[in-house]
Amino acid sequence: MVDAYFVGIAILTIGSSVLALESKELIYGAIALAISMLGIAGFFLLLDSPFVAMFQITVYVGAVAVLVIFTVMLVRTQDLFSAKDDKGRKAGGIILMLLTMGGIGAIFLASGINNPMFGNLDSEPIKIVEIGKSMLTYYSPALIVLGLTLAGAVIGALALARREVLIKENESAN
């Protein structure tokens, strides 16, 4: 049986992720997405993983949500708010969503992880020290590649911003 915290966080997460896709104004959608990420962080806390929950809040709610909100402000146009979804497309999407939900859900319910004996929360939670150890020993090459990827993403974003200036300079030179 699930407890009240689980039900509350599940309703918050799923409700706000639906709102993120269906809200009329894009900016409210961005805020709803941030709340949904916060709900996921709540699930991480329920699963005794405070370090990942902290990381989730820092990266998603702190960085990604702010980035998205700034982008929404930059690309704000009137057409954005009047654009309606195609009715047939929407019905197809809902049918696909229900099929995915029912199909994958049925597979999981029929599988061995539905057994209450599978895994237990009574065991010791994983310590942050263990995460740090495996990140800096066995997974240290992955950590370095991750750092390079992030640097590459930043350099790529800067290059995208720079190109516009170069094109303008070329145009004025011609």
Place this chain on the structure above:
Amino acid sequence: MNQLIDFVLVTVVLFSIGIYGLVVKRNAIRMIFSIEIIANAANLNLIAFSRHVHNVEGQVFALFSIAIAAAEVAVALGIIIIAYRLYKEIDVHEFRSLKG
């Protein structure tokens, strides 16, 4: 007591909502929202299994996945801003010159 299956069912629902958004929405920013919802469902799955099977790797992979998702969002939003400068539009159906 929460079982593993409860967390897995929540991730299935979130994943399906993400699929719905990717199929139906034409707004590029909303498609990024859908991708983020799917990525978060995957992370929640990793953490849930990591906790119930008592394995450190799940949490390490989730941390890597969160960092990669952040880089992906930065690049995607950069591309959207460039596309908006070129087309004055963020409807993916209007980005015709990218069609194969």
